[in-house]
Amino acid sequence: MHQDNEDYTNPPEEFIGLSDFTSCGSDQLSFRAGDRLLVHTKTSADWWWAELGGLCGYAPSSYLKQDVEDSYLNQGVKEDTSENTSEDPWQDEEYFGSYGTLRLQLEMLSDRARTEAYRQVILTNSAPLKGKVVMDLGCGTGVISLFCARLAQPKAVYAVEASSIAEHTETLVRQNGCEEVVTVFQGRAEELELPGTVDILISEWMGNCLLFEFMVESVLQARDRWLREGGMMWPSGASLCLVPCQALDYYTERMVFWEQPYGLDFTALQSLAQSEFFSRPRFSHLLKPEDCLATPCDVITLDMLTLHVTDLEKLRGQFTFIVEKAGTFHGFTSWFRVQFQSLERDKTTLELDTGPYSEPTHWKQTLFMLDGPILLLGGETVSGIILLHRNPVWRRHMTVTIQWSISSTEETGNCMVQSKSFPMWR
Numbered sequence: 001m002h003q004d005n006e007d008y009t010n011p012p013e014e015f016i017g018l019s020d021f022t023s024c025g026s027d028q029l030s031f032r033a034g035d036r037l038l039v040h041t042k043t044s045a046d047w048w049w050a051e052l053g054g055l056c057g058y059a060p061s062s063y064l065k066q067d068v069e070d071s072y073l074n075q076g077v078k079e080d081t082s083e084n085t086s087e088d089p090w091q092d093e094e095y096f097g098s099y100g101t102l103r104l105q106l107e108m109l110s111d112r113a114r115t116e117a118y119r120q121v122i123l124t125n126s127a128p129l130k131g132k133v134v135m136d137l138g139c140g141t142g143v144i145s146l147f148c149a150r151l152a153q154p155k156a157v158y159a160v161e162a163s164s165i166a167e168h169t170e171t172l173v174r175q176n177g178c179e180e181v182v183t184v185f186q187g188r189a190e191e192l193e194l195p196g197t198v199d200i201l202i203s204e205w206m207g208n209c210l211l212f213e214f215m216v217e218s219v220l221q222a223r224d225r226w227l228r229e230g231g232m233m234w235p236s237g238a239s240l241c242l243v244p245c246q247a248l249d250y251y252t253e254r255m256v257f258w259e260q261p262y263g264l265d266f267t268a269l270q271s272l273a274q275s276e277f278f279s280r281p282r283f284s285h286l287l288k289p290e291d292c293l294a295t296p297c298d299v300i301t302l303d304m305l306t307l308h309v310t311d312l313e314k315l316r317g318q319f320t321f322i323v324e325k326a327g328t329f330h331g332f333t334s335w336f337r338v339q340f341q342s343l344e345r346d347k348t349t350l351e352l353d354t355g356p357y358s359e360p361t362h363w364k365q366t367l368f369m370l371d372g373p374i375l376l377l378g379g380e381t382v383s384g385i386i387l388l389h390r391n392p393v394w395r396r397h398m399t400v401t402i403q404w405s406i407s408s409t410e411e412t413g414n415c416m417v418q419s420k421s422f423p424m425w426r
């Protein structure tokens with residue numbers, strides 16, 4: 001934290017804190033919802049240099065909103081703001097618009113590991129599915145609902161889909177002779193009226209880094225409203241996994257590249273490269289098993305029967321990795337696993353693992369790059385915490401903060417704690 005009375009060139013702008021923010025590093029500024037901060041410099045898209053009560057530090061821009069009322073007052077302009085529609089914090093138009101295209105539906109359907117995992121769940125539970133009522137939330141083209149109707153004998157399947165693809169799903173249900181069992185409901189699950197409660201709520205809701213898109217909130221709300229007492233959630237559980245890793249190819253192509261392109265020295269661009277390429281997570285990163293520097297671990301585990309929507313605001317996990325081989329620590333990679341508990345007691349739980357040791361899926365993995373590589377000899381301990389802070393304004397987004405320290409057997413002194421926050425994406 002800095003005490004700073006430096007005179008700034010541009011007049012500061014007043015912003016309001018939309019949610020509490022607790023500093024995760026010495027140069028960040030803590031504030032509470034409703035605090036009025038003076039933003040002196042918008043140093044980057046995500047972090048602004050601000051002042052509050054004589055203290056200065058970096059504040060996350062996604063936690064700040066200009067007080068429209070005040071800004072109009074300052075300019076002496078009093079426009080009628082009634083026609084100003086504030087952007088939808090769920091960005092549903094853009095979100096469901098994208099799922100109305102075949103491109104995304106094709107990507108998910110073409111993901112054999114993903115789709116086959118759900119087919120196996122239905123197949124192995126076909127006997128106990130007989131006579132049951134199933135809700136398929138976010139059914140898309142209805143593939144899971146059709147698996148239910150074709151591979152088992154449920155009493156009814158409610159196929160719920162908010163995007164325009166639902167208009168075609170009806171046709172697919174008829175063309176596959178499932179119209180007696182499967183009913184398509186077009187609309188948001190939170191707003192629909194269903195004929196009644198369900199025995200099983202099945203959904204493929206997982207996003208990058210497990211939670212991005214936060215469709216999981218819709219699943220929990222549907223659970224609380226439509227799943228009968230003792231009903232089954234599929235997936236029944238979910239785990240976020242993490243590992244310290246090498247990422248030499250990515251580091252070389254995005255950072256080393258500037259050292260001598262065509263014999264020229266472009267190293268002056270490397271700080272910009274770090275900000276542009278390493279300040280956010282990298283989706284669809286394919287981690288090679290040999291680039292894992294330790295045994296991966298589950299850092300966050302969710303029980304889909306007991307998880308509450310409010311738990312999603314802030315999720316925290318701990319980790320301790322023993323570095324198993326010498327290598328370069330470029331960053332952390334995350335992925336998820338989801339479990340499908342059997343409908344029959346003491347039968348095996350099935351699992352979809354999207355990690356580097358399993359068949360690749362369309363999610364691949366998510367890479368969090370450190371600001372700079374760290375050489376490791378092997379034998380060190382990398383320990384710390386991971387925080388998933390849901391964006392208080394943009395409800396499908398979150399910021400992932402990783403705090404870590406590296407200690408080695410030789411080094412007895414207290415090791416320095418590092419911290420880095422990655423907006424995903426706002």
Ligand SMILES: N=C(N)NCC[C@H]1O[C@@H](n2cnc3c(N)ncnc32)[C@H](O)[C@@H]1O
Pocket residue numbers: 096099100137138139140160161162163187188189190204205206207208213215218
């Ligand atoms: N990350 C994912 N698995 N995304 C799958 C999302 C699928 O579920 C649909 N979907 C997402 N949220 C909802 C909701 N609240 N209600 C109905 N359909 C939804 C979306 O249109 C898409 O077809």
